[in-house]
Amino acid sequence: MRHSLVGLALLAAAGCARTVQVAPAPPAPPARDETIVLLPGPDGKVGSLTVTHEGQQQVLDVPYATARVQQPGTLEGGRLTAEQVQQRFQPALSAQPPRPVTFVLYFLDDSDEFTPLSKREIPKISAEIAGHPAPEVVVVGHTDRVGSLTYNDALSLRRAERVRTGFVQMGIPREQISVAGRGEREPIVPTEDEDGEPRNRRVEITVR
Amino acid sequence: MRYGFVGWVAVALLVTAGGIAVADEIGRVKVARGSVTIERTGRNLPATLGMTLQEGDVVVTGGDGSAGVTFNDDSLLSIGPDSTLAIDRFAFDTTTHAGRFDTSLRRGTLSAVSGKIARQSPDAMKVRTPSTILGVRGTEFVVHVAPVAP
Numbered sequence: 351m352r353h354s355l356v357g358l359a360l361l362a363a364a365g366c367a368r369t370v371q372v373a374p375a376p377p378a379p380p381a382r383d384e385t386i387v388l389l390p391g392p393d394g395k396v397g398s399l400t401v402t403h404e405g406q407q408q409v410l411d412v413p414y415a416t417a418r419v420q421q422p423g424t425l426e427g428g429r430l431t432a433e434q435v436q437q438r439f440q441p442a443l444s445a446q447p448p449r450p451v452t453f454v455l456y457f458l459d460d461s462d463e464f465t466p467l468s469k470r471e472i473p474k475i476s477a478e479i480a481g482h483p484a485p486e487v488v489v490v491g492h493t494d495r496v497g498s499l500t501y502n503d504a505l506s507l508r509r510a511e512r513v514r515t516g517f518v519q520m521g522i523p524r525e526q527i528s529v530a531g532r533g534e535r536e537p538i539v540p541t542e543d544e545d546g547e548p549r550n551r552r553v554e555i556t557v558r
Numbered sequence: 559m560r561y562g563f564v565g566w567v568a569v570a571l572l573v574t575a576g577g578i579a580v581a582d583e584i585g586r587v588k589v590a591r592g593s594v595t596i597e598r599t600g601r602n603l604p605a606t607l608g609m610t611l612q613e614g615d616v617v618v619t620g621g622d623g624s625a626g627v628t629f630n631d632d633s634l635l636s637i638g639p640d641s642t643l644a645i646d647r648f649a650f651d652t653t654t655h656a657g658r659f660d661t662s663l664r665r666g667t668l669s670a671v672s673g674k675i676a677r678q679s680p681d682a683m684k685v686r687t688p689s690t691i692l693g694v695r696g697t698e699f700v701v702h703v704a705p706v707a708p
């Protein structure tokens with residue numbers, strides 16, 4: 351008991367001494383300046399961002415909401431305008447790569463031939479590829495649920511490869527195109543087995 | 559007990575092997591303007607259009623530089639001049655879309671559009687600044703780490 355009292359007294363004295371030394375120091379300049387701004391997507395929708403700083407947390411979930419740290423230990427909220435964001439972040443924003451775009455092409459039953467409607471989509475896809483710097487094309491084939499899993503795995507891959515061949519013939523380097531077949535595993539429209547839902551006979555082509 | 563241990567070692571080895579396979583090529587440089595350098599295992603490589611990035615790469619821009627990268631999960635990250643962005647971790651399963659994406663903006667400006675990793679599992683994408691950690695839930699944002707006079 352007596353020991354701990356002595357200990358407390360010493361601690362208190364040490365604390366006092368430290369306070370006295372710190373007091374005359376000039377106000378410290380900002381140790382840092384970090385700003386985070388949530389942006390709306392191209393469709394105007396916003397997601398959310400959780401900003402954590404030294405145990406404090408702030409959730410940004412409205413367009414142009416900001417979180418800022420200037421003094422350690424203080425997380426300030428705020429708001430900028432679209433113009434202010436453009437001004438301050440213009441070089442980073444203009445270096446943003448084009449957004450990946452996904453196209454869906456449909457096939458005739460049990461075949462690697464496109465439906466007539468899908469055939470007409472192809473020029474749009476090649477225009478998109480032409481607009482991307484160092485383009486990559488990811489082609490994923492799918493099937494309906496008629497036939498065995500193994501059969502559909504092969505059919506979906508054949509569909510994807512068919513699309514790659516088409517793009518190569520159009521002059522797109524083969525090494526820019528990757529193919530995969532997912533068989534009947536990822537239907538757009540869920541069905542019973544052996545159902546020939548035409549919307550599931552497709553390839554998804556992502557250009558990025 | 560001993561089988562259990564051997565089993566765990568086997569699992570760990572498999573996970574490591576998978577990790578390396580995934581980490582090989584995680585994204586591509588789509589925009590490189592002015593001075594842009596990729597720091598990779600102690601070497602400085604000039605960034606070029608179409609160059610592939612690896613886990614652990616650090617993208618550095620000079621006063622006239624800016625750079626944009628598209629990652630395999632369709633995330634888009636770009637930085638402005640005098641910026642340093644470290645790609646600490648990137649793992650993405652193209653079948654399940656599960657993954658992990660950690661980056662650090664050490665200085666400068668960053669613009670980010672999150673991709674399939676953040677869409678699949680909230681909090682799987684994190685951006686660190688010197689003072690903060692950002693948990694990304696399917697969204698777009700910008701970050702500025704301003705230089706502060708010493």
